[in-house]
Amino acid sequence: MEVAIRWLKKLSLSQGDKVLLLNAVTGEWWWVEHNGHCGYVPANYLHGACEEEDSDVDDPWQDEEYYGSYKTLKLHLEMLSDQPRTQSYRNVIMQNSQALKGKRILDLGCGTGIISFFCAQLSEPEVVYAVEASDIVEQTRKLVEENGYSRVIQVLGQRAEELQLPTKVDVLVSEWMGTCLLFEFMLESVLLARDLWLKEDGVMWPSTARIHMVPCCADREYSSRVHFWDSPYGLNFSSLKPMAVQEFFSTPKPDYVLKPEDCLSQPCTLLDVNLKTIKIEALERMSSEFQFHVDCDGTFHGLTAWFSVQFQNIDSQEQVDLDTGPFNPLTHWKHTLFMLDQPMQVRTGDKIAGSAVFTRNPIWRRHLSVTITWSITSPSQNTEQNGCKVFPIWR
Numbered sequence: 001m002e003v004a005i006r007w008l009k010k011l012s013l014s015q016g017d018k019v020l021l022l023n024a025v026t027g028e029w030w031w032v033e034h035n036g037h038c039g040y041v042p043a044n045y046l047h048g049a050c051e052e053e054d055s056d057v058d059d060p061w062q063d064e065e066y067y068g069s070y071k072t073l074k075l076h077l078e079m080l081s082d083q084p085r086t087q088s089y090r091n092v093i094m095q096n097s098q099a100l101k102g103k104r105i106l107d108l109g110c111g112t113g114i115i116s117f118f119c120a121q122l123s124e125p126e127v128v129y130a131v132e133a134s135d136i137v138e139q140t141r142k143l144v145e146e147n148g149y150s151r152v153i154q155v156l157g158q159r160a161e162e163l164q165l166p167t168k169v170d171v172l173v174s175e176w177m178g179t180c181l182l183f184e185f186m187l188e189s190v191l192l193a194r195d196l197w198l199k200e201d202g203v204m205w206p207s208t209a210r211i212h213m214v215p216c217c218a219d220r221e222y223s224s225r226v227h228f229w230d231s232p233y234g235l236n237f238s239s240l241k242p243m244a245v246q247e248f249f250s251t252p253k254p255d256y257v258l259k260p261e262d263c264l265s266q267p268c269t270l271l272d273v274n275l276k277t278i279k280i281e282a283l284e285r286m287s288s289e290f291q292f293h294v295d296c297d298g299t300f301h302g303l304t305a306w307f308s309v310q311f312q313n314i315d316s317q318e319q320v321d322l323d324t325g326p327f328n329p330l331t332h333w334k335h336t337l338f339m340l341d342q343p344m345q346v347r348t349g350d351k352i353a354g355s356a357v358f359t360r361n362p363i364w365r366r367h368l369s370v371t372i373t374w375s376i377t378s379p380s381q382n383t384e385q386n387g388c389k390v391f392p393i394w395r
């Protein structure tokens with residue numbers, strides 16, 4: 001079936017082909033990806049079957065698997081061991097110790113309760129509601145008891161979506177950030193709790209969140225997975241290279257560590273979200289233009305993204321900034337590398353312009369896809385190269 005949409009490149013599909021649904025944009029047209037190419041398809045051309053069992057689709061938030069991953073200590077150890085992350089929250093609370101006196105605080109997704117402990121230890125809030133949906137919460141209750149904070153910290157073992165509080169709160173603090181900021185979309189739960197339980201003049205911590213991106217050289221990453229096939233043990237395996245690109249670079253690499261010297265230009269800020277005002281429905285699709293001015297000759301292998309969050313002080317204009325990028329101490333989030341299929345040589349003075357669109361998965365609600373469109377103009381080489389690639393995270 002040839003679906004040639006006038007303003008999009010052709011998406012050739014045949015009966016029985018499987019496509020990745022990226023966005024059920026309207027009832028009639030769905031934005032899909034097939035073999036690395038994306039385009040619109042009439043919704044009525046597609047029927048039901050997701051790869052997984054239909055029963056899975058009954059749980060689009062995959063809550064059993066999600067909360068199951070937080071009931072053991074592995075992820076909590078990783079987060080608590082992340083000094084830049086945990087110390088940022090501690091610094092915010094310390095700097096606002098006076099302002100937090102007598103206040104009502106909601107710590108959403110408290111895990112082992114570390115943020116709630118900082119509040120009770122460094123200030124004298126009236127109450128801290130420590131909300132946690134995974135089974136780790138039974139341990140958290142014990143920790144509150146054993147550390148003598150039962151009078152201040154109230155541990156609530158439930159999902160934020162089911163929360164019932166006696167009154168609204170003055171501060172909603174949460175550590176909700178996932179890969180590429182948005183993955184897990186715990187942010188939706190935070191915004192839901194904000195809308196239901198945060199006072200009109202209440203404070204959100206973090207207050208703002210940003211996604212940053214920079215074009216980069218990633219030679220070792222590309223060579224070890226693609227050039228490797230040129231001549232392993234003297235044999236010519238190069239016909240495997242397209243398969244290697246597809247297998248290793250179709251999704252971003254979430255645990256990449258970008259070195260400052262591999263940046264090809266100054267980074268830019270793609271998204272800047274105000275967590276007090278953003279509406280939940282805005283999370284479905286967020287897009288941003290970018291323009292990078294290449295400031296050193298090199299190979300353009302891909303784009304690396306990271307996030308930063310800012311915590312606004314309650315009684316002053318100052319803020320604490322947690323920046324997980326390559327120019328700051330490494331965090332457990334590391335960086336996210338979006339590798340292009342084909343590296344390109346770029347020179348100082350070249351321009352890499354384009355857009356990044358963050359589209360939430362209409363079915364798997366904790367997942368998203370990032371569509372990156374680029375155009376490289378090189379005055380020195382008098383060339384222009386364009387491209388577009390869709391990166392699911394992770395469906």
Ligand SMILES: N=C(N)NC/C=C/[C@H]1O[C@@H](n2cnc3c(N)ncnc32)[C@H](O)[C@@H]1O
Pocket residue numbers: 067070108109110111131132133134158159160161175176177178179184186189
């Ligand atoms: N920072 C990263 N990566 N992960 C976020 C942190 C996730 C923690 O928040 C809890 N959590 C996530 N969503 C909710 C919710 N809706 N209600 C209650 N608890 C929740 C999880 O069980 C983890 O303990």
